[in-house]
Amino acid sequence: MRSALQWKDSEPAAANDARAPLEVRHYRVDGSVFVDGRYLIKGVAGAILWRLLKDYTAKGRTEFCYRELRRDPALKLPDLVDNLGARMLLLQRRLEENCPELRIEKVARGLFRFSIARAVELQEM
Numbered sequence: 001m002r003s004a005l006q007w008k009d010s011e012p013a014a015a016n017d018a019r020a021p022l023e024v025r026h027y028r029v030d031g032s033v034f035v036d037g038r039y040l041i042k043g044v045a046g047a048i049l050w051r052l053l054k055d056y057t058a059k060g061r062t063e064f065c066y067r068e069l070r071r072d073p074a075l076k077l078p079d080l081v082d083n084l085g086a087r088m089l090l091l092q093r094r095l096e097e098n099c100p101e102l103r104i105e106k107v108a109r110g111l112f113r114f115s116i117a118r119a120v121e122l123q124e125m
Contacts, residue, residue, distance in 0.1 A: 021119035022101060026050045028124065035099050045091040047075045049102075052114045053122060066110050088112070 025034045031046035032039065041049060048069060055061040066084055069075060077084065092104040101118040 019118060021121045023121050024053060025123045025125060040098055041091060041094050044075060044077060045087045048087065049091055051075065053120060056114060056116060057122060062115060063107060063111060063113050
C-alpha cells in the first residue's frame, strides 16, 4: 500500500516546504517504522505512529485522544496494563531526537496534537 499526502492551503508550514517529502515505511510484521531509510521505532509505539500518520494524511486529523487509541484493536495493546502513557512518551522522545518534523504535543488531559512540518509519503510493507 502506498499513498502520498495531499496538502491543503490551510497547512502553510508543510505546503511551503520545498524539500522532498519524508519517506515513511511501515512493516506490519513487527510494527517497525523507518523514516528516510533510517529506523525510528517498532512495536506498539510504531503502530501508534503509523495510525497517526494514516489518519493525518487521509483525514487531515491533528488532534487525538488516548481513549480512542486504547480502543483500537489494530494497535494490539494488552488488556490489563497497556502502558499507553509510557509508549506515547517513548514515541514523543524518539520523534524529538530523530525526526523533528513529526511532533506529538499534549493539548489537555487525555488529548494530544500530532503535527507534521514536512510532507510525507507513506509506504506499508
